Amino acid sequence: MAMLKTEEWYDLARQTNWTPRYVDKQDLFPRELSDLHDLPDDAFDVFDEPYKVTYRDYVRTQREKDVGAYSVRAALARGRFYENAAPGWKALLQLHFGGATFLEYGSVSAFGRGTRFGKAGGMRNMSTFGSLDEIRHTQVHLRFAYDYLGKSRAFDWAHKAPRTDNWVVISERHTFDDIEHTRDATSFAVMTNFAFETCFTNLQFVALSADAARFGDHTFATMLQTIQSDEARHSQIGEPLLRILIEHGKTVEAQKLLDISFWRCWKQFSPLSGICMDYYTPLEHREHSFKEFMQEWVSDQFIRKIIDLGLDRPWYWDIFLEDLETFHHAQQLGVWLYRPTGWWHAVPGVSPEERDWLEQKYPGWNETFGTVWDVIIDNVLEGRLDRTIPEPMPMICNMSGFELTGVPGKKGKVVDYPLDYKGRRYHFGSEVDRWIFQQEPERYAGHLSLVDRFARGVMPQNAEAVLQYMDMAPEERGTDGTNYAWVEPYRRLRGKAA
Amino acid sequence: MAAFPLVVNFVGDYGFKVVLVDDALTIGQVASEAARQLAGVVVAPLAPGETLSVKLPGKAVPLPADVKLADAGLIHLETVEIHRADVGA
Numbered sequence: 001m002a003m004l005k006t007e008e009w010y011d012l013a014r015q016t017n018w019t020p021r022y023v024d025k026q027d028l029f030p031r032e033l034s035d036l037h038d039l040p041d042d043a044f045d046v047f048d049e050p051y052k053v054t055y056r057d058y059v060r061t062q063r064e065k066d067v068g069a070y071s072v073r074a075a076l077a078r079g080r081f082y083e084n085a086a087p088g089w090k091a092l093l094q095l096h097f098g099g100a101t102f103l104e105y106g107s108v109s110a111f112g113r114g115t116r117f118g119k120a121g122g123m124r125n126m127s128t129f130g131s132l133d134e135i136r137h138t139q140v141h142l143r144f145a146y147d148y149l150g151k152s153r154a155f156d157w158a159h160k161a162p163r164t165d166n167w168v169v170i171s172e173r174h175t176f177d178d179i180e181h182t183r184d185a186t187s188f189a190v191m192t193n194f195a196f197e198t199c200f201t202n203l204q205f206v207a208l209s210a211d212a213a214r215f216g217d218h219t220f221a222t223m224l225q226t227i228q229s230d231e232a233r234h235s236q237i238g239e240p241l242l243r244i245l246i247e248h249g250k251t252v253e254a255q256k257l258l259d260i261s262f263w264r265c266w267k268q269f270s271p272l273s274g275i276c277m278d279y280y281t282p283l284e285h286r287e288h289s290f291k292e293f294m295q296e297w298v299s300d301q302f303i304r305k306i307i308d309l310g311l312d313r314p315w316y317w318d319i320f321l322e323d324l325e326t327f328h329h330a331q332q333l334g335v336w337l338y339r340p341t342g343w344w345h346a347v348p349g350v351s352p353e354e355r356d357w358l359e360q361k362y363p364g365w366n367e368t369f370g371t372v373w374d375v376i377i378d379n380v381l382e383g384r385l386d387r388t389i390p391e392p393m394p395m396i397c398n399m400s401g402f403e404l405t406g407v408p409g410k411k412g413k414v415v416d417y418p419l420d421y422k423g424r425r426y427h428f429g430s431e432v433d434r435w436i437f438q439q440e441p442e443r444y445a446g447h448l449s450l451v452d453r454f455a456r457g458v459m460p461q462n463a464e465a466v467l468q469y470m471d472m473a474p475e476e477r478g479t480d481g482t483n484y485a486w487v488e489p490y491r492r493l494r495g496k497a498a
Numbered sequence: 499m500a501a502f503p504l505v506v507n508f509v510g511d512y513g514f515k516v517v518l519v520d521d522a523l524t525i526g527q528v529a530s531e532a533a534r535q536l537a538g539v540v541v542a543p544l545a546p547g548e549t550l551s552v553k554l555p556g557k558a559v560p561l562p563a564d565v566k567l568a569d570a571g572l573i574h575l576e577t578v579e580i581h582r583a584d585v586g587a
Contacts, residue, residue, distance in 0.1 A: 391539075395516050404514045408513075409510060455574060
C-alpha cells in the first residue's frame with residue numbers, strides 16, 4: 001500500500017491545538033505551568049522545530065542506538081579495561097555516573113512538563129520524545145554503571161546519589177530544580193533546552209566522548225555518543241520558543257532567562273567537566289584544555305547563535321571569561337582536599353609534567369593555584385597526611401552550592417559577595433550568583449546550604465557527623481585515587497629516598 | 499561561651515573556610531585558631547614569631563586583637579580575613 005511521505009502529513013499531524021469546551025483555557029494551561037510571559041495563544045502556532053522526527057522513525061533509530069551501545073559494551077565486557085585504567089580515568093567514571101544519572105532521570109519529568117503544559121503542538125510532540133530520550137539515558141547510565149559495581153562501590157552512587165544530602169548532590173539539585181523543575185514550560189525550554197543542552201551538554205558529551213575514545217574507553221565513548229545524538233535533537237525545542245518570545249516583545253525576559261541559566265549551568269560544568277578534562281584525563285590523552293573546549297563551543301558557536309537570534313551575550317561576559325581561567329582550578333583543590341566528602345577517588349593531576357601543561361594552558365597557574373599544591377606536596381612528602389584534609393568545612397556559595405573560592409597566592413584574589421535579606425546573611429562566590437538571587441529573592445531565600453545546616457546545628461558540629469549526614473559510609477568516602485603515588489616524582493626531584 | 503562560626507579567608511588560601519570558635523576568645527586568639535587549622539594545610543606555615551591580624555573585607559584597620567569575639571559586633575557567618583603581619587596589617 002502506498003504511504004504518504006512524512007513531509008506530506010507531519011505538519012498537520014502535530015498541530016494538535018484545539019478549542020476546549022469543557023474546561024477553561026486557564027485550567028488547561030495554567031499560567032504558572034505553561035507560560036508566565038503571557039504570550040497570546042496564537043503566538044505558539046508558528047512553533048517550528050528544526051529537527052523533525054516521526055514516532056516510527058524515532059523508535060527505529062533509538063533501537064539502533066541501543067543495539068550499537070550495548071553491543072560495544074558486550075564485546076568489551078570481558079576485557080580488563082577498568083582494572084587497567086589510569087586512576088584519573090576511574091575517578092572520572094565514578095564522578096560522572098554518580099553525578100549525572102539522577103539528572104537524566106529528573107529530565108524525564110522536566111520534559112513531561114513540556115509534553116503536558118507546552119502551548120505549541122510541535123513542542124508537546126518533541127517534549128514527548130525528550131522524555132523517552134531521558135528514560136533511555138537513565139537506563140543506559142544505570143546499566144553501564146552496574147557493570148563497574150563489582151569493581152568499586154563508588155558506582156553505587158549512580159542509584160544512591162539523589163537520596164542523599166551529599167554537598168555535590170545538593171548543589172546539582174539546587175541548579176536543576178531552578179532551571180528544569182520549577183519553571184513554566186516556556187521558560188524551561190529556554191533555560192534547559194536552549195542554554196543547558198545547546199551549549200553545555202554538547203560540551204559534556206562531544207568533548208568527553210572524544211577524550212574517552214582517545215583513552216580507549218570505547219564503551220563510555222559509545223554511550224556518550226548515543227546520548228549526544230538525542231540531546232542534539234531535543235535541545236532544539238528551545239530556539240523556536242526564543243524566537244516567539246523575541247517576536248512578541250519579550251526580549252528582555254528572554255535575555256534574563258538566558259543569563260540566569262547560562263551562569264547556573266556554567267557553575268555546574270566548570271567544576272565537574274573542568275576537573276575531568278584538565279586533571280582527571282591522563283595527560284597523554286588530552287587534546288584540548290577545558291578552556292579551549294569552552295572557547296570553541298561557547299565563545300564561538302553558542303554566542304554566535306544568540307547574537308543571530310537578536311540577543312546579547314550575557315552582561316557578565318567579562319566575569320565569565322575570568323572565571324573560565326580560574327574557577328575549576330580552585331574547585332579541584334577543594335575536591336581533592338575534602339576527598340572524604342566525595343564518592344569518587346579523586347586524583348590531584350599535578351605531577352611536574354602536568355603542572356607544565358597547566359602553566360602552558362593557564363599562564364600563572366604555578367604562582368597561584370600551584371602555591372597551595374606546594375603546601376600539600378610538602379605535607380605528603382613528610383608523611384603528614386592528617387594535614388592534607390582541612391579541619392574546618394569549606395564555605396559554600398548560596399547559589400552555586402560549590403565552594404566559595406577565588407585565586408590563591410600573593411597575586412590572588414578571594415572575594416565574598418554577601419547579601420543580607422530578611423535578617424539572614426547570604427554568601428555568594430561571584431557578583432553574578434548574587435545578581436541571580438536578587439532577581440527573585442523568594443525563589444532562593446529559604447534554601448539552606450550544607451554550611452547553613454551545619455551552622456544552625458542541624459547536625460552535630462564535627463566532621464564525622466557531617467559525613468554521616470551526607471550518607472557517606474566509611475567504606476565509600478573518597479581517598480586519593482593513586483594512594484599518593486603522584487608525589488613520588490617530587491620526592492625524587494627533592495633528592496629524598498623513597 | 500558559645501560556638502561561633504566565622505567565614506574565614508586566610509590570605510593566600512584559595513577560598514573561604516567555616517572556622518568554628520568559642521565566642522569567649524579574643525580576636526587575636528581567633529586568628530591563632532585559624533592559623534592552627536589552616537597554616538601548613540592550605541597556606542605556608544607561620545614563620546617563628548610571625549604575627550597575624552584580622553580584618554573585615556575592604557577595611558584597612560584590623561579588628562582590635564584583645565576584644566572578645568562576642569563583643570566585636572560580628573554576626574554568625576561573618577566574613578573575616580586573616581592577614582600575616584607583612585601582608586597588610
